[in-house]
Amino acid sequence: MTSVHTGSRARTRQAILDAAIEVLARNPAASLGDVAEAADVGRTTLHRYFPERGELLTALRAEATARLDRAAVRARIDEGPGATALARLCQEYFDLGDVLSLLFLEQVTFEGEEGGCDEGFDAMVRRGHADGSIDPELPPVWVQNLLWSQLYAGWNYLAEHGASRHDTLRLVLRCVSGAVRPHP
Amino acid sequence: MTSVHTGSRARTRQAILDAAIEVLARNPAASLGDVAEAADVGRTTLHRYFPERGELLTALRAEATARLDRAAVRARIDEGPGATALARLCQEYFDLGDVLSLLFLEQVTFEGEEGGCDEGFDAMVRRGHADGSIDPELPPVWVQNLLWSQLYAGWNYLAEHGASRHDTLRLVLRCVSGAVRPHP
DNA sequence: CCATAGTGGAACACTGCTGTTCCGTTCTGG
DNA sequence: CCAGAACGGAACAGCAGTGTTCCACTATGG
Numbered sequence: 001m002t003s004v005h006t007g008s009r010a011r012t013r014q015a016i017l018d019a020a021i022e023v024l025a026r027n028p029a030a031s032l033g034d035v036a037e038a039a040d041v042g043r044t045t046l047h048r049y050f051p052e053r054g055e056l057l058t059a060l061r062a063e064a065t066a067r068l069d070r071a072a073v074r075a076r077i078d079e080g081p082g083a084t085a086l087a088r089l090c091q092e093y094f095d096l097g098d099v100l101s102l103l104f105l106e107q108v109t110f111e112g113e114e115g116g117c118d119e120g121f122d123a124m125v126r127r128g129h130a131d132g133s134i135d136p137e138l139p140p141v142w143v144q145n146l147l148w149s150q151l152y153a154g155w156n157y158l159a160e161h162g163a164s165r166h167d168t169l170r171l172v173l174r175c176v177s178g179a180v181r182p183h184p
Numbered sequence: 185m186t187s188v189h190t191g192s193r194a195r196t197r198q199a200i201l202d203a204a205i206e207v208l209a210r211n212p213a214a215s216l217g218d219v220a221e222a223a224d225v226g227r228t229t230l231h232r233y234f235p236e237r238g239e240l241l242t243a244l245r246a247e248a249t250a251r252l253d254r255a256a257v258r259a260r261i262d263e264g265p266g267a268t269a270l271a272r273l274c275q276e277y278f279d280l281g282d283v284l285s286l287l288f289l290e291q292v293t294f295e296g297e298e299g300g301c302d303e304g305f306d307a308m309v310r311r312g313h314a315d316g317s318i319d320p321e322l323p324p325v326w327v328q329n330l331l332w333s334q335l336y337a338g339w340n341y342l343a344e345h346g347a348s349r350h351d352t353l354r355l356v357l358r359c360v361s362g363a364v365r366p367h368p
Numbered sequence: 369c370c371a372t373a374g375t376g377g378a379a380c381a382c383t384g385c386t387g388t389t390c391c392g393t394t395c396t397g398g
Numbered sequence: 399c400c401a402g403a404a405c406g407g408a409a410c411a412g413c414a415g416t417g418t419t420c421c422a423c424t425a426t427g428g
Contacts, residue, residue, distance in 0.1 A: 008395085008404070029213060031385060042406040047387070085262055107340075135358070142341060142355055153329040156291075161325060174319070175247035176362040183362075192374070192425095215415055226376040231417070375424075383416080394405070 002100050008077060013049050015039050017063050025098035028105045032056075048080055061106070064099045071096055082128015083177060086147070090176050091122070104152045117144040128180070135182040143180060150176050151167050196366050201247050203238060209282035216240075247288070248283045255280055261304050265356045267311015267361060270331070273308070277335055278353050280308045286327050288336045301328040312364070319366040327364060334360050 019039030023030045032053060035143055036043040050056035077085045093100060098164040117140055125143050128134025134143070154172040203223030207214045216237060220227040234240035255276040261269045277284060301324055312318025318327070337366050339355040341347055 012404085032387095033385080043386095044388095044407075045405055048405085051387080052282070053386075135362075137358070138355065141345060145337040145341050146359055149333040149340075150330070153333035156333075157329050158327060171322065174321070174367075175330055178319075178365060178367070179359040179363040181362060183358075184368075196374080216417095217415080227416095228377075228418095229375060230374085235417080237416075369428100371426100371428090373424105373426085375422100377422085378420090381412080381417090384408090384414095386413080389407090389410080390408090392405105392407090394403105396401100396403080398402105 001164075009049075012041065012045065016041060016046055016049055016056075017059060020060055021064065021098050021102055021144065023107070025102040026058070057106075060102070064103050067096060067099050068093070068103070071116070072120060077124045081131050081133040082124055082126075082134035083180060085124050086128065086134070086143070087173055087177055089121075090147060090151065090173055091169065092146070094154065094172060097155070100148075100151055101155050104148055107148075117141050132182065134180045138180060146179055147176060150179075193233075196225065196229065200225060200230055200233055200240075201244060204244055205248065205282050205286055208244070209286040209289070212286075219224070241290075244286070248287050251280055251283050252277070252287070256302070256304055261308045265317040266308055266310075267316050267317035267364060268336055269308050270312065270327070270364065271357055271361055273305075274331060274335065274357055275353065277331070278338065278356060281339070285333075285339050288332055291332075301325050316366065318364045321366060329365055331360060334363075 016035070016039045019033045019041075023035050023038045027034075032046060033043050035056075036046040039046070046056075050059065072089060075085065075088040075092040077089050079085060080088075121144055122140045125138075125140040127135055129136040138146075150172055154168045157171070158165065158168045200219070200223045203225075204219045207219050207222045207259055211218075216230060217227050218229040219240075223230070230240075234243060256273060259269065259272040259276040261273050263269060286334075305323045305328055309318055309322075309324035313320040322330075338352050341355070342349065342352045
């Protein structure tokens with residue numbers, strides 16, 4: 001099935017994943033019918049790709065974390081001062097939009113995904129501790145929580161008030177960097 | 185238990201509300217059976233007090249916002265510099281625990297509760313703008329979002345990692361005040 | 369003591385979602 | 399053009415949560 005000819009299966013599968021991210025991000029309790037409809041696909045077809053709901057969610061997490069990893073690469077989190085790298089990552093994550101809130105909401109429901117936090121993220125924060133750009137009293141996991149909740153707040157602000165994407169990003173960046181900056 | 189004639193109805197009702205806050209905060213999709221069980225009450229009795237699920241949720245929001253208001257009073261948000269008052273409010277909110285995350289999660293699902301933010305909160309932030317303790321570029325609604333998401337992150341940190349209540353509160357306070365502090 | 373309010377359990381119908389099967393239609397490559 | 403893959407719709411059973419009814423069981427105060 002996979003092999004040389006991508007066929008239309010890959011496209012359909014991707015369409016379903018994209019739609020699922022969008023729909024489930026806005027309403028984690030959405031039905032499979034809603035997802036299928038959003039993907040312009042029959043519910044039967046959806047079941048053909050993901051026989052059970054859990055399999056869809058698993059594939060969804062995989063897709064989301066893949067996008068997250070790509071964002072981390074783009075942000076070059078292993079370069080420059082810790083706080084600067086964090087700001088770049090923040091911006092990249094911000095652009096992920098729905099993916100972010102999906103993971104954020106699922107983190108609540110389906111906890112226990114990871115014990116600590118990303119490899120590179122941890123290193124970035126420690127680098128920030130060393131170069132004095134991130135308060136050493138803030139553990140990496142805490143900074144990660146901080147970043148995520150801040151991004152979610154921004155996404156929420158964007159959705160419920162008529163704020164522009166650009167302004168919201170500015171606010172998020174300002175507050176994140178302000179929060180991690182060492183005390184004077 | 186309470187006053188002269190209140191009967192046991194008031195007690196039972198309160199027990200249901202308390203249990204509902206606790207259960208629904210941890211799992212917003214919990215069934216009424218779960219709530220009844222947590223309240224040590226038959227499902228029939230629960231339906232006697234709240235005939236439909238929506239009525240329970242409404243009463244729950246009322247209860248939660250009442251506790252929120254009381255916390256705001258205790259924090260004396262109309263006294264002292266804006267940032268200091270914000271810190272006091274942050275601490276009081278932190279102590280609310282489950283109530284907070286319940287409202288936070290419901291804010292997601294049942295949006296459209298309020299157009300802006302609290303009366304007193306708005307005044308507090310503006311006072312902070314004026315006295316230079318809160319960055320004037322941060323709108324009150326944003327600060328409110330910031331505070332809530334930060335508290336939720338703290339609650340999450342507390343639940344998933346073995347952090348102590350005291351340390352977590354310190355981290356939250358540090359990050360909130362750092363985030364709203366004007367740039368140097 | 370006994371009438372009554374408060375309660376809990378069992379049973380029921382109803383609803384919405386899920387997972388599955390079957391079949392007819394449409395698209396596509398050889 | 400034609401065979402096979404991909405798709406969509408309809409129908410079905412199963413399941414869980416909900417809302418309701420009915421009845422039996424405690425308490426408690428008058």
